[in-house]
Amino acid sequence: MQNPESPKYQQQKLAAIRAAAAVFARKGFHGASTTDIASEMGIKQGSLYYYFKSKEEALAEVCLYGIREYVQRMEEIATSEQPFEARLLATVTSHLSSYREKNEALKVHNDERLYLPEIKRIKLKQLGSHYRELLEGIFEDGVRDGALREGLDCHFAAQSVIGICNAWGELIVRDNELDVFEVIQKVNDLLLNGFVPPKATA
Amino acid sequence: MQNPESPKYQQQKLAAIRAAAAVFARKGFHGASTTDIASEMGIKQGSLYYYFKSKEEALAEVCLYGIREYVQRMEEIATSEQPFEARLLATVTSHLSSYREKNEALKVHNDERLYLPEIKRIKLKQLGSHYRELLEGIFEDGVRDGALREGLDCHFAAQSVIGICNAWGELIVRDNELDVFEVIQKVNDLLLNGFVPPKATA
Amino acid sequence: MQNPESPKYQQQKLAAIRAAAAVFARKGFHGASTTDIASEMGIKQGSLYYYFKSKEEALAEVCLYGIREYVQRMEEIATSEQPFEARLLATVTSHLSSYREKNEALKVHNDERLYLPEIKRIKLKQLGSHYRELLEGIFEDGVRDGALREGLDCHFAAQSVIGICNAWGELIVRDNELDVFEVIQKVNDLLLNGFVPPKATA
Amino acid sequence: MQNPESPKYQQQKLAAIRAAAAVFARKGFHGASTTDIASEMGIKQGSLYYYFKSKEEALAEVCLYGIREYVQRMEEIATSEQPFEARLLATVTSHLSSYREKNEALKVHNDERLYLPEIKRIKLKQLGSHYRELLEGIFEDGVRDGALREGLDCHFAAQSVIGICNAWGELIVRDNELDVFEVIQKVNDLLLNGFVPPKATA
DNA sequence: AATGAATGAGAGTTCATTCAT
DNA sequence: TATGAATGAACTCTCATTCAT
Numbered sequence: 071m072q073n074p075e076s077p078k079y080q081q082q083k084l085a086a087i088r089a090a091a092a093v094f095a096r097k098g099f100h101g102a103s104t105t106d107i108a109s110e111m112g113i114k115q116g117s118l119y120y121y122f123k124s125k126e127e128a129l130a131e132v133c134l135y136g137i138r139e140y141v142q143r144m145e146e147i148a149t150s151e152q153p154f155e156a157r158l159l160a161t162v163t164s165h166l167s168s169y170r171e172k173n174e175a176l177k178v179h180n181d182e183r184l185y186l187p188e189i190k191r192i193k194l195k196q197l198g199s200h201y202r203e204l205l206e207g208i209f210e211d212g213v214r215d216g217a218l219r220e221g222l223d224c225h226f227a228a229q230s231v232i233g234i235c236n237a238w239g240e241l242i243v244r245d246n247e248l249d250v251f252e253v254i255q256k257v258n259d260l261l262l263n264g265f266v267p268p269k270a271t272a
Numbered sequence: 273m274q275n276p277e278s279p280k281y282q283q284q285k286l287a288a289i290r291a292a293a294a295v296f297a298r299k300g301f302h303g304a305s306t307t308d309i310a311s312e313m314g315i316k317q318g319s320l321y322y323y324f325k326s327k328e329e330a331l332a333e334v335c336l337y338g339i340r341e342y343v344q345r346m347e348e349i350a351t352s353e354q355p356f357e358a359r360l361l362a363t364v365t366s367h368l369s370s371y372r373e374k375n376e377a378l379k380v381h382n383d384e385r386l387y388l389p390e391i392k393r394i395k396l397k398q399l400g401s402h403y404r405e406l407l408e409g410i411f412e413d414g415v416r417d418g419a420l421r422e423g424l425d426c427h428f429a430a431q432s433v434i435g436i437c438n439a440w441g442e443l444i445v446r447d448n449e450l451d452v453f454e455v456i457q458k459v460n461d462l463l464l465n466g467f468v469p470p471k472a473t474a
Numbered sequence: 475m476q477n478p479e480s481p482k483y484q485q486q487k488l489a490a491i492r493a494a495a496a497v498f499a500r501k502g503f504h505g506a507s508t509t510d511i512a513s514e515m516g517i518k519q520g521s522l523y524y525y526f527k528s529k530e531e532a533l534a535e536v537c538l539y540g541i542r543e544y545v546q547r548m549e550e551i552a553t554s555e556q557p558f559e560a561r562l563l564a565t566v567t568s569h570l571s572s573y574r575e576k577n578e579a580l581k582v583h584n585d586e587r588l589y590l591p592e593i594k595r596i597k598l599k600q601l602g603s604h605y606r607e608l609l610e611g612i613f614e615d616g617v618r619d620g621a622l623r624e625g626l627d628c629h630f631a632a633q634s635v636i637g638i639c640n641a642w643g644e645l646i647v648r649d650n651e652l653d654v655f656e657v658i659q660k661v662n663d664l665l666l667n668g669f670v671p672p673k674a675t676a
Numbered sequence: 677m678q679n680p681e682s683p684k685y686q687q688q689k690l691a692a693i694r695a696a697a698a699v700f701a702r703k704g705f706h707g708a709s710t711t712d713i714a715s716e717m718g719i720k721q722g723s724l725y726y727y728f729k730s731k732e733e734a735l736a737e738v739c740l741y742g743i744r745e746y747v748q749r750m751e752e753i754a755t756s757e758q759p760f761e762a763r764l765l766a767t768v769t770s771h772l773s774s775y776r777e778k779n780e781a782l783k784v785h786n787d788e789r790l791y792l793p794e795i796k797r798i799k800l801k802q803l804g805s806h807y808r809e810l811l812e813g814i815f816e817d818g819v820r821d822g823a824l825r826e827g828l829d830c831h832f833a834a835q836s837v838i839g840i841c842n843a844w845g846e847l848i849v850r851d852n853e854l855d856v857f858e859v860i861q862k863v864n865d866l867l868l869n870g871f872v873p874p875k876a877t878a
Numbered sequence: 879a880a881t882g883a884a885t886g887a888g889a890g891t892t893c894a895t896t897c898a899t
Numbered sequence: 900t901a902t903g904a905a906t907g908a909a910c911t912c913t914c915a916t917t918c919a920t
Contacts, residue, residue, distance in 0.1 A: 078900085100302030101387060104894060116896080117901045125894065181383070185303060209467075219469045226458050227467055229443065230436060237435025256428050264466035265411075265429055267421045278882075306911065318912080319884050327911065482879085504706030505791060508915060520917080521880045529915065585787070589707060613871075623873045630862050631871055637843025638836060645835065660832050668870035669815075669833055671825045682903075710890060722891085723905050731890065881920085889913070896906080 085111050086121040087135050087175070090128045095174035095243075099129050099182040130190045133183045136175025137194060140168060141201045148204040154212035155262070161205065162235060162258050169239035170250045177243060180236055202228050231261060287313050288323040289337050289377070292330045297376035297445075301331055301384040332392045335385045338377025339396060342370060343403045350406040356414035357464070363407065364437060364460050371441035372452045379445060382438055404430050433463060489515050490525040491539050491579070494532045499578035499647075503533050503586040534594045537587045540579025541598060544572060545605045552608040558616035559666070565609065566639060566662050573643035574654045581647060584640055606632050635665060691717050692727040693741050693781070696734045701780035701849070705735050705788040736796045739789045742781025743800060746774060747807045754810040760818035761868070767811065768841060768864050775845035776856045783849060786842055808834050837867060 089111035093102045104125055108115045122128040143164045147157050168176055183194055202225075209224035234257060242248050291313035295304045306327055310317040324330040345366045349359055370378055385396055404427075411426035436459060444450050493515035497506045508529055512519045526532040547568045551561055572580055587598055606629075613628035638661060646652050695717035699708045710731055714721040728734040753766045774782055789800055808831075815830035840863060848854050 082900085098300060098302055098387070100300055103892080105892095113900095114902055115894090116903075119895070120900065185300070212467075216469075218467050222467060223458060226455075227462075229440075230459070230462055233439025233443075234432060234436045237439055238431075241431065241435075253428075256425060257432070260429075260432055260466065261462070262466045262468045264462065264464045265414075265420050265424055266464045267418075268470055281882080284883090305909080307909095316885055318886065318914090321912065322883065486879085502704060502706055502791070504704055507913080509913095517879095518881055519915090520882075523916070524879065589704070616871075620873075622871050626871055627862060630859075631866075633844075633847065634840060634863070634866055637847075638840045641839025641843055642835075645839075657832075660829060661836070664833075664836055664870065665866070666870045666872045668866065668868045669818075669824050669828055670868045671822075672874055685903080688904090709888085711888095719904095720906055722893090722907065725891070726904065881918105883918090883920105885915105885917080887914090887916105890911090892910075893908090894906105895908105897902105897904090899902085899904105 082111075083121050086118065086128070087131050090122075091132045091136065091175040091178050094129065094132060094178040094182055099125075099178075099185045126186065126190070129178070129182060130186055132175050133179040133186070133194055134197075136173065136177075136179040137197045137201070140165075140173075140176055141197050141204075143168075144201050144204050148208055154208065154215055154217035157208050158212075158231075158261065159254075159258050161208070161231065162261070163254050165232075165235040166239060166242065166250055166254050166257070169242045174243075177239070202232065205231060234261070285323050288320065288330070289333050292324075293334045293338065293377040293380050296331065296334060296380040296384055301327075301380075301387045328388065328392070331380070331384060332388055334377050335381040335388070335396055336399075338375065338379075338381040339399050339403070342367075342375075342378055343399050343406075345370075346403050346406050350410055356410065356417060356419035359410050360414075360433075360463065361456075361460050363410070363433065364463070365456050367434075367437040368441060368444060368452055368456050368459070371444045376445075379441065404434065407433060436463070487525050490522065490532070491535050494526075495536045495540065495579040495582050498533065498536060498582040498586055503529075503582075503589045530590065530594070533582070533586060534590055536579050537583040537590070537598055538601075540577065540581075540583040541601045541605070544569075544577075544580055545601050545608075547572075548605050548608050552612055558612065558619060558621035561612050562616075562635075562665065563658075563662050565612070565635065566665070567658050569636075569639040570643060570646065570654055570658050570661070573646045578647075581643070606636065609635060638665070689727050692724065692734070693737050696728075697738045697742065697781040697784050700735065700738060700784045700788055705731075705784075705791045710734075732792065732796070735784070735788060736792055738781050739785040739792070739800055740803075742779065742783075742785040743803050743807070746771070746779075746782055747803050747810075749774075750807050750810050754814055760814065760821060760823035763814050764818075764837075764867065765860075765864050767814070767837065768867070769860050771838075771841040772845060772848060772856055772860050772863070775848045780849075783845065808838065811837060840867070 086107075090102075090107045093106045093110050096102070097106065104118050105115045107128065108118045118128075122131070144161065147160045147164065150157065150160075152160070179194065183191060186194075205228040206224045209218060209222065209227045212218035213220065213222055213224065238253055238257060242250055242253065288309075292304075292309045295308045295312050298304070299308065306320050307317045309330065310320045320330075324333070346363065349362045349366065352359065352362075354362070381396065385393060388396075407430040408426045411420065411424065411429045414420040415422065415424050415426065440455055440459060444452055444455065490511075494506075494511045497510045497514050500506070501510065508522050509519045511532065512522045522532075526535070548565065551564045551568065554561065554564075556564070583598070587595060590598075609632040610628045613622065613626065613631045616622035617624065617626050617628065642657055642661060646654055646657065692713075696708075696713045699712045699716050702708070703712065710724050711721045713734065714724045724734075728737070749770045750767065753763055753770065756763065756766075758766070785800070789797060792800075811834040812830045815824065815828065815833045818824035819826065819828050819830065844859055844863060848856055848859065
């Protein structure tokens with residue numbers, strides 16, 4: 071069926087993934103219909119099956135697409151030779167701005183991937199874990215460098231960064247007025263310093 | 273469906289709301305069927321309509337149920353005469369432990385309320401805003417007391433607390449092994465101090 | 475179940491028949507629900523079964539009720555010692571005014587009786603035939619008396635009277651402004667003389 | 677459901693309308709199921725929705741179909757240059773023979789259109805009024821020509837023609853033995869001359 | 879005499895999926 | 900490469916009916 075790896079096919083397939091991402095983000099996996107997706111990309115419902123074997127596979131591909139570039143960027147950040155603070159800022163920036171750039175696929179990955187059967191989630195789990203591990207690595211480096219507190223729970227820290235970025239990401243998607251750059255700054259600051267003023271040490 | 277505020281009816285209605293909450297939390301609104309809900313509470317599918325006019329109304333009631341007690345607890349915290357740090361800890365504790373106590377309704381409120389029509393969301397919005405405002409008030413008090421940094425964006429702070437708690441909440445619901453008490457401590461600490469060691473002031 | 479032939483029961487049963495008639499007339503047999511009927515008479519749905527074994531039986535009773543008094547009146551007219559013209563007028567008057575007096579049961583009989591199973595329609599058929607035969611008898615008398623044309627098809631005539639009365643009856647039920655007395659006069663006149671002016675005979 | 681004015685679609689759609697007409701005529705709108713209609717046209721129930729958006733819309737289309745050609749024929753009769761008597765006969769013939777030619781759609785229009793919501797009835801009302809007005813016009817012409825009595829209530833006359841034709845139409849549909857031609861003659865005669873013999877004028 | 883509660887069957891409708899063209 | 904047509908399963912919802920109280 072996918073015999074033609076023709077450029078036209080590749081291009082349409084990408085359009086299909088993006089259309090599916092947009093619709094899943096808006097309506098959720100179960101709330102979205104194949105008709106919705108097809109009409110989002112300007113074709114008829116039946117034609118969708120030329121690009122996806124099933125609706126579920128569409129979800130799988132969207133999730134993969136969503137997290138893949140997200141991990142890629144993290145890979146670049148993690149391997150870059152920068153001080154901790156720069157890398158954290160880069161992480162937060164990458165994560166949050168991906169939401170504004172209408173990367174609906176990431177939102178879909180976060181919210182809907184659980185509706186995939188275990189098997190189709192393996193790859194996603196690997197990528198997700200990889201992402202978290204890279205981020206944990208950054209934190210570990212930070213601790214080693216003295217940029218971070220001794221004894222910091224790096225796993226907890228990484229999860230928290232992901233969590234707070236996703237939370238603000240949803241707000242960003244929902245509220246177009248939000249100044250993403252400002253949010254990035256503040257999130258970054260919160261993660262570094264918390265809300266409490268530095269205690270005057272004697 | 274009926275007037276009768278009979279105790280039997282009230283009790284069954286509550287069971288219905290809880291059953292719906294459990295199923296919606298597990299499968300999402302669109303992924304859950306009324307058969308699922310009915311069998312969760314041990315009645316037949318058609319009988320569910322004795323307690324809910326529609327599936328959508330069931331969602332509305334679950335959301336309301338979920339957020340109501342959540343706001344109530346916040347109200348108590350906000351009006352208590354405690355220093356900022358105690359109130360923040362109480363907030364985080366209240367929020368996170370509600371997830372462990374299988375308050376699936378709160379998760380449903382967070383994840384599924386957007387599938388309600390605008391009209392049925394008004395009340396929820398009010399409650400949500402009220403919660404956030406109470407929390408903002410706590411932060412404003414903290415700034416005034418000097419417990420928090422001068423010039424802190426209290427709106428941002430409140431949103432961040434809610435966001436990070438919801439993120440960890442999902443993890444708690446998904447992973448039964450997680451030590452909630454430990455998470456609470458660490459989240460609290462992150463919010464107060466961030467990840468960076470206090471700068472040695474000269 | 476109907477053990478108590480108490481006056482209260484009889485009275486409520488009549489109310490039930492009338493309520494059913496009103497609802498069936500408004501919504502049709504299949505379009506009406508037992509809830510509609512019950513609430514029309516101010517009781518709860520389940521209680522209806524105290525008066526009717528089934529919805530179908532309710533229809534049967536309404537139809538019977540509707541046609542019974544209608545036939546009774548015809549019986550009086552048919553046995554009265556009046557000239558043809560007076561009896562025709564009485565027939566049309568009886569038929570049409572029964573519609574204005576909200577005898578919805580008659581309308582139900584006309585429109586919905588076909589939804590009854592053959593068996594439950596036997597009695598109705600007898601009554602209907604009896605009505606038509608009485609009316610045919612009136613016409614036969616009229617022919618014999620010379621009040622009507624020689625060779626008139628009395629069966630056709632009777633059916634036509636019934637048909638035109640039912641047709642105007644529906645209009646009367648639907649349009650409250652209609653002057654029933656005027657309609658009666660005109661229908662009567664149409665049946666007697668038609669629309670053409672009497673030919674001047676040499 | 678679709679744009680395609682493909683001949684196949686048009687043909688199947690017509691088959692769907694006719695099937696719906698047959699079933700609605702037999703069982704009434706509420707008594708008929710979409711399964712009935714589908715199996716009448718030899719497709720599966722779900723497939724029906726390829727041709728109708730809803731059962732209600734099926735009813736609307738059947739009614740429209742039923743009354744449309746009926747009005748068309750009347751238009752031809754009304755604009756023809758014939759004496760009154762010929763036009764009345766043509767009207768009665770058109771009306772009654774349409775019942776024998778299994779135009780169940782007309783019966784459905786008469787009996788079931790009230791179950792449509794107001795909005796979907798507007799077009800039907802217009803057509804119905806148009807029909808009546810054309811018929812009234814024929815009567816007015818007849819009065820002007822002297823073919824009809826001075827002072828005849830033409831509105832009443834038109835309604836009566838429609839009413840009596842519909843009444844006999846139902847009988848024709850129900851009783852296959854009835855000689856339609858004979859009924860037409862007699863109805864026509866009744867409308868023209870009534871049942872009373874012409875008074876011998878001195 | 880009446881009701882609250884429940885049921886099961888069936889309704890209309892949607893939708894993922896298939897396939898000939 | 901894409902579509903029109905059809906399907907069958909699942910879904911939400913309604914409703915006549917029953918029965919303990």
